[in-house]
Amino acid sequence: MEESGRVARWLTSWGVVEPLERGLWRIAEPIGRTGEWGVDWVNAFLVEGERRALLFDSGIGVGDLEAVVGFLVAKPLTVVVSHAHWDHAGGARRLAARAEAVRAHPAEAARLAAGEADGWLRRALEAEVRRGRLPAGDLPAPGHLGPLRTLAAGEETIDLGGRRALLLHTPGHTPGGLSLLVEPDGWLFPSDLAYRGGLLWLQEAEADLDAYARSLDRLRALGGLRALFGGHDLVAQPPRMLEELRAAFEKARERAARGAGRPGRRGEAGGVRVEVDGFGFLLPEEGAGGR
Numbered sequence: 695m696e697e698s699g700r701v702a703r704w705l706t707s708w709g710v711v712e713p714l715e716r717g718l719w720r721i722a723e724p725i726g727r728t729g730e731w732g733v734d735w736v737n738a739f740l741v742e743g744e745r746r747a748l749l750f751d752s753g754i755g756v757g758d759l760e761a762v763v764g765f766l767v768a769k770p771l772t773v774v775v776s777h778a779h780w781d782h783a784g785g786a787r788r789l790a791a792r793a794e795a796v797r798a799h800p801a802e803a804a805r806l807a808a809g810e811a812d813g814w815l816r817r818a819l820e821a822e823v824r825r826g827r828l829p830a831g832d833l834p835a836p837g838h839l840g841p842l843r844t845l846a847a848g849e850e851t852i853d854l855g856g857r858r859a860l861l862l863h864t865p866g867h868t869p870g871g872l873s874l875l876v877e878p879d880g881w882l883f884p885s886d887l888a889y890r891g892g893l894l895w896l897q898e899a900e901a902d903l904d905a906y907a908r909s910l911d912r913l914r915a916l917g918g919l920r921a922l923f924g925g926h927d928l929v930a931q932p933p934r935m936l937e938e939l940r941a942a943f944e945k946a947r948e949r950a951a952r953g954a955g956r957p958g959r960r961g962e963a964g965g966v967r968v969e970v971d972g973f974g975f976l977l978p979e980e981g982a983g984g985r
């Protein structure tokens with residue numbers, strides 16, 4: 695009973711759980727409330743096989759995500775963090791108690807272990823408490839982005855029973871970014887590499903534009919894709935979105951190199967904002983040269 699109360703509180707005060715397909719849920723948190731990030735929602739995905747379940751990304755860390763996951767599936771759980779950013783790794787520390795393992799790419803592990811400053815996130819969320827939109831008890835604990843037990847996994851296939859989860863190394867947004875492919879369903883989860891509806895962040899020092907292009911090419915070459923579920927905002931895009939994004943990215947690089955972009959806003963951490971064919975990009979100030 696206590697767990698169902700915690701689940702109800704998380705659902706009514708904060709997040710959204712959306713069944714997408716049989717054995718697949720989207721667990722979304724309203725990241726748009728915590729600042730000007732150019733995206734409204736951050737998505738985590740729960741995939742259930744016959745023998746085990748996998749949670750891909752872990753949200754911001756508000757409230758009892760572990761109760762929500764436990765309410766949906768009772769099977770052994772693996773948690774995979776696509777990359778070390780706070781809006782994808784925020785709940786992983788708490789979920790580590792329920793999970794058999796928390797996995798991330800080795801290139802992200804050091805950053806996960808070092809943790810990120812979370813004081814500003816707390817301040818943003820405390821404003822939500824004052825507005826009455828979030829119970830004080832659901833704030834992330836101080837230091838929640840601190841060290842995680844991570845298993846170094848470059849690429850890996852996990853048998854869920856009737857479903858295989860393939861973890862693919864797709865750098866570009868960050869050096870150790872992972873995408874998830876679930877077979878035989880043809881579901882692709884590219885996390886922050888590919889989504890529609892919000893700005894794609896490629897302006898930070900850790901981003902690599904050439905690696906980004908190569909990662910998109912690798913995902914485009916995958917056979918048997920049925921649907922794409924991105925790390926932010928709109929979900930369940932058709933696989934042709936990868937082709938459209940790849941073409942838009944080339945145009946965006948050209949425009950940024952010509953100085954045709956607009957400066958990013960406060961929360962967008964600088965960079966140049968370029969919008970092409972329904973996609974928004976934040977690219978480095980120095981244009982489109984890559985590294």
Ligand SMILES: [Zn+2]
Nearest residue numbers: 777779867886
């Ligand atoms: Zn990210």
